[in-house]
Amino acid sequence: MTYSRRVALALLLLGSSLATQPSARxxxxxxxxxxxxxxxxxxxxxxxxKKGFFAAENINLDVVYVQSSANLVQQLAxxxxxxxxxxxLVDPIRAASQKAPxxxxxxxxxxxxxxxxxxxxxxxxxxxxxxxxxxxxPKDITKIYIERMxxxxxxxxxxxxxxxxxxxxxRASALQAGAVDATxxxxxxxxxxxxxxxxxxxxxxxxxxELPFSGSIxxxxxxxxxxxxxxxxxxxxxxxxxxxxxxxxxxxxxQILADVSKIKLEDCEKSYDxxxxxxxxxxxxxxxxxxxxxIVKAMQQLGDLPADFDTTTLVLPDIVKLTD
Numbered sequence: 001m002t003y004s005r006r007v008a009l010a011l012l013l014l015g016s017s018l019a020t021q022p023s024a025r026x027x028x029x030x031x032x033x034x035x036x037x038x039x040x041x042x043x044x045x046x047x048x049x050k051k052g053f054f055a056a057e058n059i060n061l062d063v064v065y066v067q068s069s070a071n072l073v074q075q076l077a078x079x080x081x082x083x084x085x086x087x088x089l090v091d092p093i094r095a096a097s098q099k100a101p102x103x104x105x106x107x108x109x110x111x112x113x114x115x116x117x118x119x120x121x122x123x124x125x126x127x128x129x130x131x132x133x134x135x136x137x138p139k140d141i142t143k144i145y146i147e148r149m150x151x152x153x154x155x156x157x158x159x160x161x162x163x164x165x166x167x168x169x170x171r172a173s174a175l176q177a178g179a180v181d182a183t184x185x186x187x188x189x190x191x192x193x194x195x196x197x198x199x200x201x202x203x204x205x206x207x208x209x210e211l212p213f214s215g216s217i218x219x220x221x222x223x224x225x226x227x228x229x230x231x232x233x234x235x236x237x238x239x240x241x242x243x244x245x246x247x248x249x250x251x252x253x254x255q256i257l258a259d260v261s262k263i264k265l266e267d268c269e270k271s272y273d274x275x276x277x278x279x280x281x282x283x284x285x286x287x288x289x290x291x292x293x294x295i296v297k298a299m300q301q302l303g304d305l306p307a308d309f310d311t312t313t314l315v316l317p318d319i320v321k322l323t324d
Contacts, residue, residue, distance in 0.1 A: 027060040028229050033072050033081040036167030038261040040187050040271045041086040046260050048240035057232040068166025077102055082222045086214040089295050090141040096314050101220040103316045107282040109213035114204040115190035118182035125153035125201050131181035132161045134171040142184050144298050148207040187274050188267035212291040238285045289322040
């Protein structure tokens, strides 16, 4: 066999071999919705992307920012989103009670991380009587939080005015513009505000420690068609939370948030220490029946849910189990 024929035969065999090799499966894309902009609320998501935890599960995340929790749940129920991360629980619970195809698959922030920030002239919560406070919406979870904080300090519902802005960034902007007297914000906006001369009047967690703040919510139809993908998604996210809690990763975690959010590094550092100290991120991937019942009870007190509402209807039992 001549040299040229040997080369041709070798190339033919190589081509045949390559043709029979299985091609790498394309990554599964999951469309995630979250409120506002890049913030500490979804820190583990950014960690999972940066450290490759989602990629290791063959998942590509498409993160979509929506300006309010109510709109987020509407898009989820309509199928425009597959899952939402760190979503306030009131809107999805209310939607589920009205037969919207949504379910809770995990808690994220298991206690409210809000700080009540006011104009420099306002020194105490009592001083908010007759003032204007920005909250998320007329039936937003921030309404529950603000009433929990004000009533023990002598300010009853009806003794202050509220205006609505769905995302923390919008509420912080309203305070800075002088349009409102106080508002609830999450880290790092509270640290930024205090540094600028505003007052921190209190933390929501001190008034409502039993109320979970946010969770991961899925479209039921999508979840039913993608159970393996959803389990892989939750497993990767759980690894991200564990990585966040490792003190050896503090500096890198802070840098990850600073890079995606464009927030000052020192504010990200304060946010990390605050969230770590309060153990805000749920770290077991479990759904606490006690915590879900607490938020359901609070909503029932507001007249948002019937007295006989069944908490178990909020979950997908083949994906996640309720624990005590």
